[in-house]
Amino acid sequence: MTTRRRHRSRTGQSGSPVSGTVRVDPRTKDLTKRLQAGDIAVIDHDDLDQVSAHALVACAPAAVVNAAMSTTGSYPNRGPEIVLSAGIPLLDMVGPAVMEIPEGAVGTVSGDELRVDGQVVARGVRLTEALVASQLQDARANLSSQIEAFSVNTMEYVRAERQLLLDGIFVPTLRTDLQGRYALVVVRGYHYKEDLHTLRPFIREARPVLIGVDGGADALLEQGLRPHLIVGDMDSVSDAALTSGAELVVHAYRDGRAPGLERVEALGITDAVVLPAPGTSEDVAMLLADDKGAELIVAVGTHATLVEFLDKGRQGMASTFLTRLRVGSKLVDAKGVSLLYRSRISTLSLVWLVLAGLLALGVALAATPGGRALFGVLAVRWDDVWAWVEGVFR
Numbered sequence: 476m477t478t479r480r481r482h483r484s485r486t487g488q489s490g491s492p493v494s495g496t497v498r499v500d501p502r503t504k505d506l507t508k509r510l511q512a513g514d515i516a517v518i519d520h521d522d523l524d525q526v527s528a529h530a531l532v533a534c535a536p537a538a539v540v541n542a543a544m545s546t547t548g549s550y551p552n553r554g555p556e557i558v559l560s561a562g563i564p565l566l567d568m569v570g571p572a573v574m575e576i577p578e579g580a581v582g583t584v585s586g587d588e589l590r591v592d593g594q595v596v597a598r599g600v601r602l603t604e605a606l607v608a609s610q611l612q613d614a615r616a617n618l619s620s621q622i623e624a625f626s627v628n629t630m631e632y633v634r635a636e637r638q639l640l641l642d643g644i645f646v647p648t649l650r651t652d653l654q655g656r657y658a659l660v661v662v663r664g665y666h667y668k669e670d671l672h673t674l675r676p677f678i679r680e681a682r683p684v685l686i687g688v689d690g691g692a693d694a695l696l697e698q699g700l701r702p703h704l705i706v707g708d709m710d711s712v713s714d715a716a717l718t719s720g721a722e723l724v725v726h727a728y729r730d731g732r733a734p735g736l737e738r739v740e741a742l743g744i745t746d747a748v749v750l751p752a753p754g755t756s757e758d759v760a761m762l763l764a765d766d767k768g769a770e771l772i773v774a775v776g777t778h779a780t781l782v783e784f785l786d787k788g789r790q791g792m793a794s795t796f797l798t799r800l801r802v803g804s805k806l807v808d809a810k811g812v813s814l815l816y817r818s819r820i821s822t823l824s825l826v827w828l829v830l831a832g833l834l835a836l837g838v839a840l841a842a843t844p845g846g847r848a849l850f851g852v853l854a855v856r857w858d859d860v861w862a863w864v865e866g867v868f869r
Contacts (some may be wrong), residue, residue: 492585493564495537497576503527504690504711510534515582515589517573519543525555525665531558538584539565545602551614555607569599636824646766647748651704651722654768657683661691661702662757663711664776670809671698671775683773686764688757691776692716706763707756709735714742723747724763726756758798765802772802775809 499517500506504527510516512535519542520527531539545555558565566584576582576591583590589597600606659678661667671694677683678700687695689707693716696702702721705712709806716747718724723744726732731751739747752759757777764772799806840846 476789479726484506490794492583493537494581494583497580497582497591499574499578501574501577504599506530507534511534512737513537515540515584517542517576519571519574520545522547522549522552523558525553525557528554530555532563534559536563538566540573540584540589540597540599542569542571544568546610546614547680548610548614548617550617551611555602556604556611559561559607560604561605565602566739567600567602569597573597623804645751646763647860649686649704649722649724649748649767653684653764655770657681657691657771657773658686658764658769659775660686660688660757660760660764661685662688663694667776669690671695674773674775674809679738684769687712687716687721692719692721692861693801694776699793706760707735709738717742725749726759727751743857754798754821755795758795761798761806764831769805772806773809774806818835
């Protein structure tokens, strides 16, 4: 409560009113699937993370209203900064009652208030860039304690999940062949769009097996690429991706429960593979590629730093730590591949090759009677065309 009062006292009442259709969802990633430009996004998201913030910004809402605290101070999350930098007003800490606003109502954000039908339904903190910068500064001061707690949790989970390193996971039979091939594991994480774009030459020439982790499958489809394999609990992947023809591996709990299987079967897909395993779905995808004989595993959008894990609400990284130990030198980050890998044949080289081929063909034709006759006909035609052009301009 002390933190909440301190934030309120430092917030002004400035800001032009903005209006739009209210869209409400406690899960930000679900809301962005139906959020339209000019809408007012109502979320309930403690510590708004970068991925969610970028997804909100991509929808271009008129304003974002958060029932929770966009920055709690536990770690320096950059989500509010990203939203404000896009010029989108962010009304913070308005309370859980705002989640009861009916979907589709017309709302107005004015100062620190949200009005629906002219009535004030919520009041909170109108965030500013200066306030967000101050909150980030305070959060950085708490980072050392977060690192200590994160390390302790990680080591505890490492002891509990050490079999992941020793024995790996049970690998089911797949129809997708990875033996001796490159695998591209795509997670809808940080800078995944930019990384996929820069990897286009690598994908075109190396032809890796494309593995989408949940929403990563949609990221591949957005780039005009069809995933060969989709791994995950199937909660954040579209129906279009699930029915794209990719082989599906449903990540299940250790006891075999697979909540995502029901959704897959409802789409008429009966050959999905259920894989009970500890850890995250991106870890499972890497272990699967490794055990199936992939020669190289390229990771796009995966999580590796402390802030990235805290952004995902995780208090430890045991499975990721163990996975990277097991996969070893096979695993490389997409940014490293894009920096080191260059297309074997540049566009300029192709142009020169075509010109050289045409020149050689011309020389060969000129050495034959038929070729000389052809060039004579072409010369006469060219003279006719040139005379016609001169006549037009005269």
